[in-house]
Each structure stands twice: as C-alpha cells, then as structure tokens.
Amino acid sequence: MGEATGMDRYTAPAESVRTRRREGPVGLSDCVREFLRQPSPPYLLGAVLLVLALRIAQGNWSWRDAVIALGLVAATPFVEWAIHVYLLHSPPMQLRGRRVEMLTAREHRAHHEAPGVLSGVLLPVYGVVVFLAMIALVNWLLSFPIALLLGGPRLAYATTGVLVSYAILAAYEWTHFLIHAPYKPRRRYFKAIWR
Template sequence: MVRSKGEEFRRSGLTLGDAARLFMSYPNAKVLLPVTGAAVAARLAMGRFGKKDAAVIAATVAIEPFVEWLIHVNVLHLGPKRLRGRTVELPSSRKHREHHRDPRNPDILFVPALVPTMAGIAGINVALLRKPRPALTGVAASFAFLTAYEWTHFLIHSSYKPKTALYKTLRRTHQLHHFRNEKYWFGIITPVSDKVLGTYPAKEDVPPSPTVKTLGVTEAA
C-alpha cells in the first residue's frame, strides 16, 4: 500500500533519512536548498573573506532567534482586526492558525509565500550591507538559517524520535507550545530567545490553555 505524505509523516518508525526524503518532496525545500546552495557557492567563488564577513555571520547568528520570536509572536499569532467595518487578517496569520488546529499535517507547516520572503531577506541584506561581498555573505547566512528553520520545524512535527539532547529539548518545548499553552515556547531552532524574553517557563508553572488550538479566534461557520 502506498502511503500519503501525511501518513508517512506520522507513521511509527520514521527515520531521519525517511524524513529528509519526505521534506525534499515539498516545494519550499525544492526552492530553499538549491537557492541556498547557490548563494553559498557564489560567495565562496567571490573569495576574500574578511572581518566584515565574520561580523555579518556573527550578527546573523545572534539576531536570528529574536527575529524568529518577533515574527512568531507579532505576525503569526496576530488575530483578525476590524478596519473600516471589515475584518482583515494577514494570510500568514490565518495559515498559522490552521497549523495550530492541525499540527500533524505536513502540508500546512511551511513558511507561506517563500519566494517573496526570500526576496525580502535578500533586499534587506543588500540595503544594509551595500557592498557585494558582505551582502552576499548575509544573504547566504540568512538563507541557511531559513532552511534550518524549515527543516527543524518539519522534523519536530513528524513522528521521528529525537536522538540528541538539543533536539529532544526543541521538540518537547514546541509540543508544549502546540498542546499546552500557545503564549510560551516560541523558538524553533533554539530556545535562546524564549529564555531571554521570559517565555520559557517550566511546564508545571503554566496552565493548559483553552485556546491553544484556535489562538483565541472563533472561525466563521
């Protein structure tokens, strides 16, 4: 019997290789990996790595957890708003709420509008860094983190069982975010931002949330 992607994603005994092959069957992975690889290869081909490149990479590593946290809290969890008598909502927020309703569905856990997102990331790096070498370093590092985010998030929601202490921690805290209380544990790649910003409590210190699936939004029938 041929399994669907969802069935394969949730099946017992899923290996890391199985998860990787399934990940690569999705459009976001098919875009992210070759584009990230091309950006890294292009930067390597330019050569002349210096202190500015090191500073760009260090800055990217330092701010990524906090950018991730800010987007998760202020964009993905942003509910519908009333504007001039109409209810409006960001498509990314609506899709993220769908993900909370059905967290084991692999078809709805990827970053929406990936290509515009990547174009925006590239544009920010070029605008801030200006010179070609450090700008391309920033683009390559940013794309690498975006790829890591997508892969980690995919793996956390799959049935793959953690083997390392870090991954066990990431999987456990993200499950707490989805199944105990949506107001805590926002980090995906690392819990650093949660620990710094006060959203990393002990499980026992936080009551179960009645809105963990809906994010406090009642859907129209």
C-alpha cells in the same frame, strides 16, 4: 496525508512519512526525503546553493564574514520572535466594516489548530519566495552601514548576509518539520532534549 491522532496531537502519524521499510520506526533519512517532497524546500535549498555559488565566485573572504554570520545568528531569536508576534499572530483588522486578516496569520492559526498535519508545517511557496526577497533586500540595505563600520567589499558582505540568512531559514524550516514529524531520536543526547 492525514491528521495526527492519539495522545500527541503535535506529531504527525507515522503513515504521513513514506518509508523504504515495510516495518519499523520512521528514520531520519525518511524524514529528509519527505521534507524534500514538500513544495517549498526545493525553492529554499535552491536559493541557498545559488547564493553559496555566488559568494564563492566573489571571493574576498575575511574575518568580517564571520562577524556578519555571528551577528545574524545572534539576531535570529529576536527576528523570529518579531515575525511570530507581528506577522504570524497578527489579529484580524476591521477595514471599512469588513474583517480583514493577513493570509500568513490565517495559515499559521490553522497550523496551531492542527499541528500534526505535516502539509501545514512549512512555509508555503509564496511565503518562501517573499521571505527570500525580503532577506535579500534587508541584507543589501544593511551592507551599507556594515561596510562603513568594518571596511572592505560591501557586496561580499551583502552576499554573506543573504547566504547566512537563507541557511538559517532553511535550518529553521527543517527543524520545525522534524519537530512535527513522527521521528524519534535514537542517540542519547537528542533523546534528552527531544520534547
């Protein structure tokens, strides 16, 4: 949709987000619609809804679900840092005399080179699918020691962990998209923390 221009190279140009109005600033609802038009959010949001339905069907809600959710929220900054450092910023390697680079690192570097291009802000579909599978596997594996520690239904814990982790990833993607979108907050609180 075009590259960022002007003094702020981190923000996409206003014309990169389709609006319902002919004039005026880009609204939050415009950004939501543009976010949902991107290739990966439907996969991510579909996964959140599917796991939410599964968790509701399982029942057995307890205080332990809140403990799991709080633990995942507390771990998120460290997990995000590790992913950023070791996956997204991994340096190229030499393998049999050839330079080999992880696709994720190459794509992330392209985002740093052109941060105002909205099409490069979100995870690609393959990345979302891989992350969803990894998140499910890690939460399933963690459910064994958590069930030993807390007692109760292990499968429900795994599902709660997957649900919260998927929701965190969805919130991260939305926030990252909004940071680079040409949206300017209107409320005083958000204006104060914006940029």
